Amino acid sequence: MSQPPQVPPVRAVPVSSNKPRQLRAGSAGQQPIAEASGDARTPETAPPGEILNPPVAPPARPSRTKRRHWFLLASFLLVALVPPALAALYLWTRAADQYASYLGFSVRSEEQSSAVELLGGITDLSGSSSSDTDILFSYLTSQELVSKVNDRVDLSAIWSRVSVRQDPVFAYDPEGTIEDLLGHWESKVNIVYDSGTRLMELRVMAFDPADAQAVAQAILDESTEMINQLSAIAREDAIKYSRDELEVSIERLKDARLALTQFRNRTQIVDPSIDTQNQMGVLVTLQQQLADSLIELDLLSDTTRSDDPRISQANRRVEVIQSRIEAERQKLGLGTRGEGDVVFADLVGEYESLIVDREFAETAYTTALAAYDGAVAEARRQSRYLAAHVQPTLAQKAEYPERLWTTMLIALFSFLSWGIVCLVFYSLRDRA
Numbered sequence: 001m002s003q004p005p006q007v008p009p010v011r012a013v014p015v016s017s018n019k020p021r022q023l024r025a026g027s028a029g030q031q032p033i034a035e036a037s038g039d040a041r042t043p044e045t046a047p048p049g050e051i052l053n054p055p056v057a058p059p060a061r062p063s064r065t066k067r068r069h070w071f072l073l074a075s076f077l078l079v080a081l082v083p084p085a086l087a088a089l090y091l092w093t094r095a096a097d098q099y100a101s102y103l104g105f106s107v108r109s110e111e112q113s114s115a116v117e118l119l120g121g122i123t124d125l126s127g128s129s130s131s132d133t134d135i136l137f138s139y140l141t142s143q144e145l146v147s148k149v150n151d152r153v154d155l156s157a158i159w160s161r162v163s164v165r166q167d168p169v170f171a172y173d174p175e176g177t178i179e180d181l182l183g184h185w186e187s188k189v190n191i192v193y194d195s196g197t198r199l200m201e202l203r204v205m206a207f208d209p210a211d212a213q214a215v216a217q218a219i220l221d222e223s224t225e226m227i228n229q230l231s232a233i234a235r236e237d238a239i240k241y242s243r244d245e246l247e248v249s250i251e252r253l254k255d256a257r258l259a260l261t262q263f264r265n266r267t268q269i270v271d272p273s274i275d276t277q278n279q280m281g282v283l284v285t286l287q288q289q290l291a292d293s294l295i296e297l298d299l300l301s302d303t304t305r306s307d308d309p310r311i312s313q314a315n316r317r318v319e320v321i322q323s324r325i326e327a328e329r330q331k332l333g334l335g336t337r338g339e340g341d342v343v344f345a346d347l348v349g350e351y352e353s354l355i356v357d358r359e360f361a362e363t364a365y366t367t368a369l370a371a372y373d374g375a376v377a378e379a380r381r382q383s384r385y386l387a388a389h390v391q392p393t394l395a396q397k398a399e400y401p402e403r404l405w406t407t408m409l410i411a412l413f414s415f416l417s418w419g420i421v422c423l424v425f426y427s428l429r430d431r432a
Helices: 067-093 115-120 132-140 143-153 155-159 178-188 209-267 272-303 309-332 344-380 403-431
Strands: 099-109 189-194 199-206 384-390
Touching: 067 403, 099 132, 099 209, 132 143, 132 189, 132 199, 132 209, 143 155, 143 178, 143 209, 155 178, 155 209, 178 189, 178 199, 199 209, 209 344, 209 384, 272 309, 272 344
Parallel strands: none
Antiparallel strands: 099 199, 099 384, 189 199
């Protein structure tokens, strides 16, 4: 009877309690594996038939709550939840209802020309170096306007209608100074200015709708008065300049006419040009008489003796006429003159100079008078004014404070702030 084949005994190797996957020595494609005990056994170096156990990492310990987790939870409650909760509690329990009155206006300027400007060509009598709307926008946030509106409607009483103890955020302390009132003005009066269209819109809030409308109306009245003052100042500047020019031209014309009058009184000549024409006529007549006398003398010399008394008389006549002609020529400045003599040429030159001065003064006076009339015509009409396209409205329900919207914004910013702080904290912790 044949015996069964003998099976070689297999060496027993301790197996860990977690029962890892075993690798048999000599298997193809196996990588070197180190045992947990630290012996570097590989399938190539291990004896045939020996089973190798790969190293196994210890299992992860269960997670535990640490101090930073409690810190994050506490910071989330403190930063992200408490502020919105406090804001909601205040807005719904203590904040008083506020009513809004809306107002819209713009500054308009007329471009129409007056009749004097059309006739005289006088334009641009007034103007400004900056926009009137920009000036008005700055005026709406000034202490001067707050003071004037307070004198009209008593802003302190209107905005302190709700006690500060009840609503310390939105109510005004009536014992505050004008600086405090100006700061509260910025929270109650919202100004929206469109620099492209030059339109300005205002929202005025108060605890009573009638009070809000009264404050808006006072702002409109004071703004209108300020624009009128700007227009009046511009017109007064134009009138003042034209008035000064007119006064200077009047004085110049008076001086020119006075100088001409003094010349006429001194020379006893109204118009030297007329007297010159008369003198020229006299000179022409004398020359004609001289020619007749010379002809008569020549005839007597040819027909009578040399001792004839008529010849001596004719010679005397010729000499007298020649002397008179010479005197007349000296008067006209056509001949020689003695010391201290005055000739008509000098008188005519002085007279023409005075006439030129007078004509220039008259022209300057006419131009200045036309400019002054144009400035007065410009002053009689309003060149710039405040046009309200939205009159102060009267609210029927309280729109402010926007409780839900305000609470949501506070919650959003609180959560974003908490998230940013956490990210910064963990970023610094990872770098440490």
